[in-house]
Amino acid sequence: xxxxxxxxxxNRKAPYGTIYALEALEVVLIGAAFDQDVSLAFLDxxxxxxxKGQNTKGVGIKNFSxxxxxxxxxxxxxxxxxxxxxxxxxxxxxxxxxVTYEDEDDDYEEKPSIRLVSRAEMADLMSTQDVILSF
Amino acid sequence: MKFGIxxxxxxxxxxxxDTAYNFAKAALEGGxxxxxVFFYHDGVNVGTRLSxxxxxxxxxxxxxxxxxxxxxxxxxxxxxxxxxxxxxxxxEASRQGKDANxxxxxxxxxxxxxxxxxxxxxxxxMTFGD
Numbered sequence: 070x071x072x073x074x075x076x077x078x079x080n081r082k083a084p085y086g087t088i089y090a091l092e093a094l095e096v097v098l099i100g101a102a103f104d105q106d107v108s109l110a111f112l113d114x115x116x117x118x119x120x121k122g123q124n125t126k127g128v129g130i131k132n133f134s135x136x137x138x139x140x141x142x143x144x145x146x147x148x149x150x151x152x153x154x155x156x157x158x159x160x161x162x163x164x165x166x167x168v169t170y171e172d173e174d175d176d177y178e179e180k181p182s183i184r185l186v187s188r189a190e191m192a193d194l195m196s197t198q199d200v201i202l203s204f
Numbered sequence: 205m206k207f208g209i210x211x212x213x214x215x216x217x218x219x220x221x222d223t224a225y226n227f228a229k230a231a232l233e234g235g236x237x238x239x240x241v242f243f244y245h246d247g248v249n250v251g252t253r254l255s256x257x258x259x260x261x262x263x264x265x266x267x268x269x270x271x272x273x274x275x276x277x278x279x280x281x282x283x284x285x286x287x288x289x290x291x292x293x294x295x296e297a298s299r300q301g302k303d304a305n306x307x308x309x310x311x312x313x314x315x316x317x318x319x320x321x322x323x324x325x326x327x328x329x330m331t332f333g334d
Contacts, residue, residue, distance in 0.1 A: 074324055088288075092245055095284060099316035103324065200323040202210070203331055 074199040080115035093204035101143035141170030208326035212333035214246030224332035253308035272310035
């Protein structure tokens with residue numbers, strides 16, 4: 070498989086309440102084995118998936134948010150978060166998990182995976198993709 | 205053109221699997237290729253052979269089975285999503301020690317890799333969902 074395509078996984082829904090976020094993450098983890106150019110987008114209530122300090126004990130559902138912090142190990146290093154979606158929900162970058170990766174092209178320096186983009190930039194990002202999977 | 209199709213909502217509750225079916229049929233009849241359809245989330249429920257819709261309604265599973273037979277479409281049900289929701293083929297039922305299986309003819313259970321592979325190998329990937 071020599072062809073490399075740009076895959077974008079679009080996360081639009083809150084982490085709990087429905088299964089979409091969890092099953093989207095399962096696709097990302099399996100997809101990482103295919104050596105494609107992978108990006109994740111978080112918009113609308115999807116930005117809540119990256120909120121830090123999640124505690125799901127009360128709902129009896131597994132808290133899968135620690136998995137986001139492991140994405141760097143799968144070479145998934147581009148997590149685009151839409152600024153307007155954060156603003157609309159009273160969130161800032163400080164409310165999100167510290168997701169990082171080690172940049173092998175830069176002496177394995179630890180860098181943030183989360184990239185804040187505007188709604189317009191998100192649209193541009195989507196227009197450059199080959200495959201978009203929306204959850 | 206080569207289309208890959210994802211069905212991500214269950215039958216009857218959502219129109220997604222109907223719309224996906226209509227799209228696939230039209231594409232095939234228009235001379236395009238639909239090598240594979242991937243069923244994910246509640247979409248896996250399309251593949252049970254035990255559903256019995258009223259006789260004056262369409263039978264979504266049978267529509268897909270017939271389309272797959274006629275045009276050689278690979279109908280893949282995600283194994284992880286299927287296991288959560290009680291969709292089993294003969295192999296899985298025996299492997300998991302369950303007393304029954306329910307996969308319809310023309311469908312097969314496989315992994316998420318089939319979804320990624322479909323994205324790589326087709327010209328367009330279409331998701332039919334909510």
